[in-house]
Amino acid sequence: MAGQEITTLVNAMTFMGAGIAMGFGAVGAGAGEGLTAALAVKGMARQPEVGGRISGIMLLGQAVDTSPSVFGFIIALLLIIQPQEIDSLPRAAALLGAGVAMSIGTLGSGLAIGWIASRACTFVGYRPAVAGLVTRTMLLGGAIAETLGIFSFVVALLLLSTT
Amino acid sequence: MTLLAILVRLKLKQQPGRLQVLLETIVGAFDSLCKSTLGERGRTYLPFIGSLFIFVWLSNIIGIIPGLEEPTRDANTPIGLMAVSLLTAHISSIRLRGFKEYIKEYFEPGLRIRGVWLPNVFLAPLNVIGECGKAISMSFRLFGNIFGGGVIIVVVSSLVSFVGLPPFLHLFLGLFVGTVQAMVFSILALTYTAVATS
Numbered sequence: 001m002a003g004q005e006i007t008t009l010v011n012a013m014t015f016m017g018a019g020i021a022m023g024f025g026a027v028g029a030g031a032g033e034g035l036t037a038a039l040a041v042k043g044m045a046r047q048p049e050v051g052g053r054i055s056g057i058m059l060l061g062q063a064v065d066t067s068p069s070v071f072g073f074i075i076a077l078l079l080i081i082q083p084q085e086i087d088s089l090p091r092a093a094a095l096l097g098a099g100v101a102m103s104i105g106t107l108g109s110g111l112a113i114g115w116i117a118s119r120a121c122t123f124v125g126y127r128p129a130v131a132g133l134v135t136r137t138m139l140l141g142g143a144i145a146e147t148l149g150i151f152s153f154v155v156a157l158l159l160l161s162t163t
Numbered sequence: 164m165t166l167l168a169i170l171v172r173l174k175l176k177q178q179p180g181r182l183q184v185l186l187e188t189i190v191g192a193f194d195s196l197c198k199s200t201l202g203e204r205g206r207t208y209l210p211f212i213g214s215l216f217i218f219v220w221l222s223n224i225i226g227i228i229p230g231l232e233e234p235t236r237d238a239n240t241p242i243g244l245m246a247v248s249l250l251t252a253h254i255s256s257i258r259l260r261g262f263k264e265y266i267k268e269y270f271e272p273g274l275r276i277r278g279v280w281l282p283n284v285f286l287a288p289l290n291v292i293g294e295c296g297k298a299i300s301m302s303f304r305l306f307g308n309i310f311g312g313g314v315i316i317v318v319v320s321s322l323v324s325f326v327g328l329p330p331f332l333h334l335f336l337g338l339f340v341g342t343v344q345a346m347v348f349s350i351l352a353l354t355y356t357a358v359a360t361s
Binding site for chain 2: 057060063064065067070071073074077133136139141142143146147150151153154
């Protein structure tokens, strides 16, 4: 896969799509996971005795937060390993569109899940007794927030399969 | 796994041993999860949710055994599991409230003109699209995560020539993400059932 030749402008657009998909795809999850960790630290400082519990919830939230980025990664890889004989501009535009759809869809989902998970970490520090309920609600809310990222993933897959 | 369950069942004691305590804890956690989401009816759904979780979980983590591939990496398995879970939600909604109320749900929130409830025909397509969205997101979440995890493991392993990193990748992407996604899948199935029957 490494070192593929970029022969035409049309071909270059595909690689551009891959770059955009993964580049913006990393922003949302990165910011979200950073926020989660930051507020987990806050929750721990407030209630040091539930620190283990909070770091568990933080890891769980970050694992859910990673998955939109994983979708972006898949699309980027699929774009990179596209066959070389793309010669029509509309097809290349569709592939670029797949990258753009995936990137921006991932951005929102990643930020949203990070927001949810970070609040979960803080408030377990406030009321450790309801940690189970908070974790479950966080997983559920994160899964629903991920829905739109999944829609853009499906749209990107459909765009990739156009001929 | 079935054998394990039968063995433990045969040896059930008033004063439990280590294995029995472990299994009782797991079953108890699922029982309280179902009960707190669905109320007293929750116990009816315990076998379904429990076996759904065990099936998805084993399917997700079986990839850590060399030479075996996760069944959930093929898009058909998650789609089938999604169909089963959503059918459960819809059928229990019909059984609990009757077919008329179930259809009426799609026309909510209805228009109220002088106190008379009228079906809102403009919202029906949106509600149907919402149901399809649920189906797509539920199946592709599982598929995308497991497939993506597998792809990342292969790509990164070949980048480092299979030295050092792969076990940790398997640990995180195989075991941890697989368990989290199995939990998310069963919790979603449970919640959709709860929403449909409330």
